Every structure is written in structure tokens, then in C-alpha cells.
Amino acid sequence: MAVGDSSLSSTGVSKAPRITNQSLNQNSTADNAAFNSRSAAEDAHYFVKNKKQERSEFQNFVEYATGKQLPLFGEEFFSRPPSSFAPLQDTPIPSDYVLGAGDEVLIRAWGSVDIDYRATVDRNGLINIPTIGAVPMVGVKAGEADAVIKSSIGKLYRDVAVSVSFGRLRAITVYVVGQARKPGSYTVSGFSTLVTALLVSGGPNLTGSMRNVQVKRQGKIVGSLDLYSFIAKGDKSHDVKLQDGDTIYIPAAAGYVALTGKVNVPAIYELKSANESVASILDLAGGVPVVADPRRAFLERIDPNKSQPRTVEEFSLNQAGLTKTFKNGDLLTVASITPDFSNAVTLRGNVNQALRVPFKAGMRIRDLIPNREALITRASVRRQNGSVIHGVNGDIDDKGLIKENAASISANIGNLIDDVNWEYAVIERVDRATLSVSLLPFNLGRAMDNPESEDNLRLQAGDAVTVFSQNDIQVPVAKRKVFARVEGEVNVPGVYQMGPGETIQSLIAKAGGTTSNAYLFGTEFYREKVRQEQQLNLEKAVRRLESQSRTENAKAAANQSGAVDAQVIALKLKAEQEASAQVLAKMRELKATGRISFGLAANDENFDKLPALKLENGDQLVIPSRPDFVHVFGAVNQEASIIWRKGMTVEKYLADAGPTSEADMDGVFVLRPNGTVASSAGRGWFSSINSVEIMPGDSIVVPDRLNKETPYKVFTNGLKDWAQILSGFGLGAAAIKTLK
Known part of the structure; x- marks a missing residue:
């Protein structure tokens, strides 16, 4: 029962003698803590914290030989701060803990006598209970304390119930010496063991043994511990309970070997003896994984007495191979199976x-x-x-x-x-x-x-x-399979499977021929392979224009340096740069269509005039009906779709639309339903775009007049040149309008 339990504050027995001491009025839970030296723990923590920065000569050699940094097996066990391993408050006292001088015993009894008393075992091993007398406690185990004290009280009082718990326990001093990371004296709790003391002290140093840690008491070895058995297998049977004055001696390690390749825990392992077998170290490493090749293990050995001290041998991890013994400095590499199949x-x-x-x-x-x-x-x-x-x-x-x-x-x-x-x-x-x-x-x-x-x-x-x-x-x-699509003004639009070498005319024939509303001049033909090529060329053009824009903007900025109205010029240049950037952004959004222009004449009305183009899978033929409108957009007072009238020219349509004062009349061009572009370029001295007769579905584009001195003008060079470029990408009026 816990000390201070209110259920034990009275016994319900009248006139019973009551034995107390003032200290029992305080809750002693906080006193039930381990005794550690604060300075020692802090020092050990410092060494543990910096431990990863330390490497042994053998670790450095293995890294040089293999290119891999291998840890020393077991060092992670000491990598946490020692306070993490210190006994905690309220930790139950082991039943086999042997009481000694300085331990505090909390006694409660009720019945014919009422006792609520805190006693401390003196240096003679006794506790003194008023009216009861001295009770020998030295050598008594914690689990036996109830019976011993009840027996002593029972000699004087009958029908007494006894509950014994423990308050502050004695502290003991132990000494850590030899190849310790932090040798010295340590104050620990009275029920500490060898393992807990090693954790507090930081364990062995880089050359200290983890496999033969000894406890000496009064000049004799009373126990030794192989930490590998504990770390690798959880075997704590050889852990030693410490007593006041014990010495923990850490000898130097017998030697080290390295395990690499296909082993479950590649690391550097300490040899327990000079003739430890391959099997025993592999067992500590958790064996080998299923992907290891037991037929191929390589043992590198150092013999400093030879002119060339390093040798290597190959063997199998069979019964004979596993019985081979290691020597200090050995490096064992287990190969992986080859991933190919035999069958x-x-x-x-x-x-x-x-x-x-x-x-x-x-x-x-x-x-x-x-x-x-x-x-x-x-x-x-x-x-x-x-x-x-x-x-x-x-x-x-x-x-x-x-x-x-x-x-x-x-x-x-x-x-x-x-x-x-x-x-x-x-x-x-x-x-x-x-x-x-x-x-x-x-x-x-x-x-x-x-x-x-x-x-x-x-x-x-x-x-x-x-x-x-x-x-x-x-x-x-x-x-190859060929499925071609025809839609629009044919009698049976759909997708048709075509034979080898069949042409556009064959596709129209399978679709039942054209209707009376078919508009040959506006025939559209699309091919996926062409679209991919056009898209690549379009992206190249955008990159080229981006480069040209940067160059021209840099030149303009250099030419204007030192000008009096530098601020005004800077704002103007910034506006021009933003304008060119906006156009480039719009161009990046354009997608090629894959249209192939047949370049049909406006007066062609016979579909036999279509080229005898052999069809490919995915081809698309669109035969539109004759449109009723002509589209005018750009630098005009009102962008509009105007009813087509036979014989009308560009000049007459522009007169209806009304060009603005900023219109570039020399740059006017026409996007035609057959996929071509008509402009004044190349038409001779006495001919211009104005005299071109407009066909149904034509789009007349009027560019803005641009300042020829600005980099934006040099960059764009007018939409009239762009039209020629963009028509090569299968782009039509919609794309030009997007860039307007």
C-alpha cells in the first residue's frame, strides 16, 4: 500500500495505542527516487553526446577499405542521455532487494495496536519501533519485510494487521575503472545493477570491452557480463546487483572484426575471445537475409608480419565455413545472390x-x-x-x-x-x-x-x-490500319476504315459523296503527325522571339542611358517590355491544329480538284457549308461579321468597317478558308491587298500602326508577318485574333 493512504489513518479499534512520528504527515512519494550524482550524469551526457564524433582506427580502416562507415555494434545502446535510464520516482522495489543501513521503512499496523511510523535502518541493521523495540532488518529482502515486522509486533500484540512500504532508499557508491568512457565514482540507488550503472557512466570507450565487463567486490570478481548477449538477445541473466563499494572494471577489447555486404546488421563487432567462430558473430548480427549468397563469402585478413599484410580468401557459409575462426582486424563480406533465374x-x-x-x-x-x-x-x-x-x-x-x-x-x-x-x-x-x-x-x-x-x-x-x-x-x-473521319457536308459523316493506299476521294465516296451545300474552298484536313511537327515548330518560334525580345529590350535600354528624361524613358521601356511579354504569354497558349492547307483556288468547285493524298490513321476531313459572312477585326471602328456579297473587295469591306486612325493599312492581310494568307507582300508595285476579291468565310485583319523606334515594333514586326508564320502552324483567324 502507498504511504499516506487515508484508509489507514484509523483502525476502527477503540482505545488502541497509537505510535506515530511527525515525518509521516508528509507524502514520501517524492522521496522514493534514485540517487545519482548530478555532476557525474552531466559529464557522462557530454561524452555520450559527442560520442558519434569519435571513431576508432579500425573504423577508419574499414571505411577506407570498403567506402562505408560502419558503427560499432552496441554503441547505440549508450547513445541516449543517461537520465533516460536512471531509475524513476515511484519505481517498484524489487522483492529481492536486500535492505541495508540508510533504507527507510514505513510501517502501519492496526488492530490491537495502532502504528503509523517511519523508521530508518541504522548502521547495525536495526530499526527501533516504540513500544515494540529493535527489529533486525539487515539482510532482509523487501518482499520479506512484512512478515519480519509482523512477527516482531506479534510477540507483544495479537490480532494485528501490518503493512510495510518503503520511503527513501539508501544510496551506494560504485567505481567505474579501466577502459571506461568516463571513469570515476558514481552514486546510484541501492537497487542498481551493473547495466544501469554502465548506462549512467556512458559505457566503454572506443577500445573498451562490451563483452567482459566485470564487477569486483572486496578484491574478488563476483560477476561478469557480456553486453552483446543482452543487446542482441535480451539475455540479462548475468546482470549483477551492485553493493556499496563495488568496482566495475572494463578491460580492453580482445579485438574487432567487420561484417559488410548482405548481413542483417552490418557493423564492427568485438571478439569475445581469440578463437570466436564466424557462426557466433553472424548470430549476433541477426544472420544473413534471404538475398545473401551463402556460397560466396570473402574474408579479408591483416597479417602485419608479411610484406603485403592484406590477403583475401573466398569460402562458403556451410558447416565448415561457419566454424572458421576470426582474427583481430578481419573483414567479412557476404555477397548477394544474382537476380537472374536459372529456369x-x-x-x-x-x-x-x-x-x-x-x-x-x-x-x-x-x-x-x-x-x-x-x-x-x-x-x-x-x-x-x-x-x-x-x-x-x-x-x-x-x-x-x-x-x-x-x-x-x-x-x-x-x-x-x-x-x-x-x-x-x-x-x-x-x-x-x-x-x-x-x-x-x-x-x-x-x-x-x-x-x-x-x-x-x-x-x-x-x-x-x-x-x-x-x-x-x-x-x-x-x-497499317487506317481509320479516317469525315464530317460536315457529306451524305453520311462518320469514321471509316480505309484500305491501303486509299485517298481523300475514296473517303468522300464511302461517305456517300458531298451534299449540295459543300464548300470546297473551305475544306479542312487535319493529321496528327503534322500537328506534332507544327507544335514543335511553334514552340521553337516562341523561344526565338523570346530571345529576340530580350536582345532588343537590352539594346533600347543601353541606347537611352544617360538621357535627361531618364525616368520617363524607363517607364516607356517598361511598358514596351510588358507588352512584348503579354504577346509571348499568349503565344505560349497557342496550340497547333495539324491542318494541311490544300491551297485551292476560289473558283474551284469540283472535289476532284482535291489532292490524291493517301490517308493515314486518325486523319480528319471537314467539309463545311458555304458561310454567309466575312469577318473583319483589328484596328477598325467596329469588329463585325459582314454579310458576304459576290464581287466585294477588301477595300469595300474596310470602308464599311471603318479603319481607325492607328490602323496600319499597309499591313492588312486576309486569312482565307483554304488555310492560306493573302497580303500586299509580293503583289507588285501596282497591286495591293485592297483589290483582292473576298470569298465567303474570309477574315480581314487590320493591324495597329506601331512606333518603328520601339523594341516592341522590332519584336513583332507587325501582325502581317506573323500571319505568314502562324499559318504555317495550322493556326487560323481565331489565333490571330487572340494575339491582337
Whole structure:
């Protein structure tokens, strides 16, 4: 029971003698603490804190030999501040703790006598209880104290209940000597053990032994402790309970060895004796992991008596190898297993699942690839599932996932399956004798169609079979799938599968021909490969313009240095720089369309005039209806879409729109529905853009007049030049308007 428990403040027995002392009115819990020397603990903490900065000569040698910093096994045990290991307040007293002089005993008894008394064991081993007398306590264990005191009280009083607890316990002084990190005397609690004292003192130094720490008492060794057994296995059976005056002696270590490579705990280990076996040290290291190769262990040894003191030997960690004995300075490296398989065949590439299967005698291609369905890739399955789950809009990315903001599901028609290259697959085979690689190509289609085909090759252990898609290795045009889309003014818009060599005219024919509203001049044709090329060129153009802008702005700033109105000029330059930066930002947002301009004449009305362009997979043909409007935008009083009238020229439309005073009339250009640009450039002395007849769907662009002295003018050079550039990227009126 705890001291001060109110349930023991009275016994309920009338007229019982009451024996107390004033000290029992205080709660003695706070007194039940370990006695440590504050200065000693602080000193030990300093050494522990700086321990990681210290390295032994052998540790430095191992790092030089292996390139790795290995810890000394067990040093982490002493890496925490010693106060973390000091006995805490209210720690239960072990039942086998032997009482001695200075220990405080709290006695409560009730019944025929009422006792509430604190007694201290004197140097004679006695406690004196008033009316009871002296009670011998020296040598009595804590668990026996109740019975001893009850027996003494029972000689005088009957029917007495006794409860004994403990207050302040005696402190003892022990001495730590030898190869200690911080030798000296330490005051510790009376029930401290060898382990707790080592923790308080910081343990052995860099050359001190962890495996043979001794406790000496009155000149004799009363116990020794192998800390490795405790740290590695939790064996504390040899821990020694300390007594006042004990000496803890830490001898020098017998030697050290290093374990590296595939061992569970790579570290430097202390040898307990001069003939310790490989097995015993590996046991301390937790053995070797499953990826270790027990057939290949390398032992490096130092013999200072030889002219070349370092040697190495290879052996297996079998029964004979494990019995080998270490010598001081040995370095053991356990190799890793090689990751290759002795009996595997690998399938990879354009397959449903990459496989590594066990090789069997007589195994062939068809045993590895049982059917064609095994070649439906996971990306294809995701695209199929995505089409069902999402139902409508959704372009598929290269991972087979649905892209957001897709134009329409028609763009995905024909792309559910990654087409296999049936003409070419290959076996890679390694000759282990020469480490040479040979390729065995075969026709996958024939192997799948006929098990008796010579293309159904026989496999060997270690073979890797790779299947390709038609995107991995391009097949001839005649063997590629072609799905082309036609929409707009045709009788049956849709996606059509085209044969090898078929052209735009063939696509229109499959769509039932054009309608009476078809507008040949505005025909649009898009190709993905062209879009990718255009996008790369567009990005190069933006980078080139960025560089030009920086150069021109730097020149302008240099030319204006030292000017009187420098502040005004600086503000002007800043505005010009911001303007060019805004245009560049807009250009970065532009995306190439992949449009191919056919350059049709305005008077062409026969679709046979379209080029006989062979179709590729993903091609898109858009035949618009004849528009009713002409668009005018830029430096005009009112941007508008004006009804088209036959025979009207640029000049007449501009007269209707009304150019502003800032309009650059020499830079006017026309974006035409056929994808071309018309401007005054190259039209001769007596011809200008003003006389060009406007066709339905034309867009007339009027640029602003720019100050020719500003870097922004040099940078842009007017939208009239940009129009020529941007038309080469498949960009139309919308892009020009964005940049306006």
C-alpha cells in the first residue's frame, strides 16, 4: 500500500495505542527516487553526446577499405542521455532487494495496536519501533519485510494487521575503472545493477570491452557480463546487483572484426575471445537475409608480419565455413545472390501482362503465348472499359486513361486495341559461356496460326520473348490500319476504315459523296503527325522571339542611358517590355491544329480538284457549308461579321468597317478558308491587298500602326508577318485574333 493512504489513518479499534512520528504527515512519494550524482550524469551526457564524433582506427580502416562507415555494434545502446535510464520516482522495489543501513521503512499496523511510523535502518541493521523495540532488518529482502515486522509486533500484540512500504532508499557508491568512457565514482540507488550503472557512466570507450565487463567486490570478481548477449538477445541473466563499494572494471577489447555486404546488421563487432567462430558473430548480427549468397563469402585478413599484410580468401557459409575462426582486424563480406533465374522464360512488350514463367523441356512460343487474347494490352483494356464507363466524351491518353474536355468520342473510334506487329517478334538469348546475346526473330502471326509452323520456335531457359506493337516498330503502309473521319457536308459523316493506299476521294465516296451545300474552298484536313511537327515548330518560334525580345529590350535600354528624361524613358521601356511579354504569354497558349492547307483556288468547285493524298490513321476531313459572312477585326471602328456579297473587295469591306486612325493599312492581310494568307507582300508595285476579291468565310485583319523606334515594333514586326508564320502552324483567324 502507498504511504499516506487515508484508509489507514484509523483502525476502527477503540482505545488502541497509537505510535506515530511527525515525518509521516508528509507524502514520501517524492522521496522514493534514485540517487545519482548530478555532476557525474552531466559529464557522462557530454561524452555520450559527442560520442558519434569519435571513431576508432579500425573504423577508419574499414571505411577506407570498403567506402562505408560502419558503427560499432552496441554503441547505440549508450547513445541516449543517461537520465533516460536512471531509475524513476515511484519505481517498484524489487522483492529481492536486500535492505541495508540508510533504507527507510514505513510501517502501519492496526488492530490491537495502532502504528503509523517511519523508521530508518541504522548502521547495525536495526530499526527501533516504540513500544515494540529493535527489529533486525539487515539482510532482509523487501518482499520479506512484512512478515519480519509482523512477527516482531506479534510477540507483544495479537490480532494485528501490518503493512510495510518503503520511503527513501539508501544510496551506494560504485567505481567505474579501466577502459571506461568516463571513469570515476558514481552514486546510484541501492537497487542498481551493473547495466544501469554502465548506462549512467556512458559505457566503454572506443577500445573498451562490451563483452567482459566485470564487477569486483572486496578484491574478488563476483560477476561478469557480456553486453552483446543482452543487446542482441535480451539475455540479462548475468546482470549483477551492485553493493556499496563495488568496482566495475572494463578491460580492453580482445579485438574487432567487420561484417559488410548482405548481413542483417552490418557493423564492427568485438571478439569475445581469440578463437570466436564466424557462426557466433553472424548470430549476433541477426544472420544473413534471404538475398545473401551463402556460397560466396570473402574474408579479408591483416597479417602485419608479411610484406603485403592484406590477403583475401573466398569460402562458403556451410558447416565448415561457419566454424572458421576470426582474427583481430578481419573483414567479412557476404555477397548477394544474382537476380537472374536459372529456369525462367520471360514474356514482355505489347502483351496483356509481362510474365516470368518456369521453363519446361520442349517449351515453344505457343506454350508461352497460348492465344492472341494474351496480347491485348492493359492500356487497351482500360480504353475499352473507359468507353463503357464514361459513355461519351473522352480522348484516351498514352496510359489508356480518359482525358478531360475531349472533343468527341468519334476521335477514339478504331483505337481500342494496340495493333500487334504480327510480322516481327524476337527472342533474346544469352550464351552464358561467352556472355554474347543473339536475336532470333520470328513471324508471330504464323506461330499463332499454326503450332506446327517453323516460327513456333523452341525456347531455352533464360530466353526473353518480346512482342511489339505497330507503334513500336512501324510496319509498311499497306499493313497499317487506317481509320479516317469525315464530317460536315457529306451524305453520311462518320469514321471509316480505309484500305491501303486509299485517298481523300475514296473517303468522300464511302461517305456517300458531298451534299449540295459543300464548300470546297473551305475544306479542312487535319493529321496528327503534322500537328506534332507544327507544335514543335511553334514552340521553337516562341523561344526565338523570346530571345529576340530580350536582345532588343537590352539594346533600347543601353541606347537611352544617360538621357535627361531618364525616368520617363524607363517607364516607356517598361511598358514596351510588358507588352512584348503579354504577346509571348499568349503565344505560349497557342496550340497547333495539324491542318494541311490544300491551297485551292476560289473558283474551284469540283472535289476532284482535291489532292490524291493517301490517308493515314486518325486523319480528319471537314467539309463545311458555304458561310454567309466575312469577318473583319483589328484596328477598325467596329469588329463585325459582314454579310458576304459576290464581287466585294477588301477595300469595300474596310470602308464599311471603318479603319481607325492607328490602323496600319499597309499591313492588312486576309486569312482565307483554304488555310492560306493573302497580303500586299509580293503583289507588285501596282497591286495591293485592297483589290483582292473576298470569298465567303474570309477574315480581314487590320493591324495597329506601331512606333518603328520601339523594341516592341522590332519584336513583332507587325501582325502581317506573323500571319505568314502562324499559318504555317495550322493556326487560323481565331489565333490571330487572340494575339491582337
